[in-house]
Amino acid sequence: MASLIDNNSNVCSMEEEIEAEAAVLKQIQNRLAEKMEVGKTAPPTEEEQKEIDARSIFIGNVEFGATVEELEDHFKGCGEIVRTTIPKDKLTKKQKNYAFIEFESSDSVENAMVMNGSTFRERQIVVTSKRTNKPGMGAQRGRGGIRGGIRGRRGGQQTVVVKYVYVNGAAPRGRGGFRGGRGRFNPY
Template identity: 75%
Template sequence: MAQSDNNCNSMELEIEAEAAALREIQNQIAEKMELPTKMIPPTAEEQKEIDSRSVFIGNVDFGSSIEDIEEHFKGCGEIIRTTIPKDKFTKKQKNFAYIEFASAESIENALVMNGSLFRSRQIVVTAKRTNKPGMGAQRGGRGRGGFRGGRGGQQTVVVKYVYVNGSSPRGRGGFRGRFNPY
């Protein structure tokens, strides 16, 4: 058991070292291309720190702008970033938003706004949670396309047989059952 723990620890260290090397390569490429540092994705620790200063706002009016939301929350503290996600297919904005504040103390002020009216709608304000990597593929055991049979493996097909003159391998009433053609 101790050997498997050592193997896991050494694998974790290798993964962390590779991640650090990849971040360094990304930084070097960003410097060469003169990209702003915002283009480089944050590390897991940085993302947790950002999320600890952010709130989720639900039931936002579809016609709301970033300026409207920032105006509503301006008394809570200094706002660094406001985001209203859009549907990737229709390009229409969704009815929720995120606000990142400069300090974690601003979240307490923003949480007081829970239930307030914003553009004639009662909004929901909660602390933003940090996404856990890999949770999307674990919903109910269905990965991408797995529910529709998109992944490999055998599929079971239900077939109803109709026999002429009442003849059936199971006697009277016909045969209904599962058939696996693979």
């Protein structure tokens, strides 16, 4: 009987230890969660993004070796700069040849527009006001927006009407010219 009581007290003390350890782990998790959330901010709402874009400019034809500091130095006379961004290619990690500058006030955008055509690092840059992206208006996948595409055409979406004429009732095999392919022979 005494051994049963000893076993029960051992089980109770083990459960208490487990509960105490669980409480300590929960505190550690809460502290880590607070630290992780400190640096994060929610993305701007649609109205906030429009307001930010109204204070921002797009700079095209930027030399590939340009730095943020050089761009800010070039546009410092236009107004107080909040943020300068030179995007990078996702795959190659090389910077692209355009940039964005966000100013403190929208009046600075008008001042910066005067810089259109100015020379920056021996290149003539293009300065325009930044447009607000519209959902669903991104670049179309493929060529021309039609399966297989229309080669050699640029511009908006085109409508193509194709009439198939089969000789002796036999349809073409492979990925021939009917689907926008290159007309290669593919017997399988």
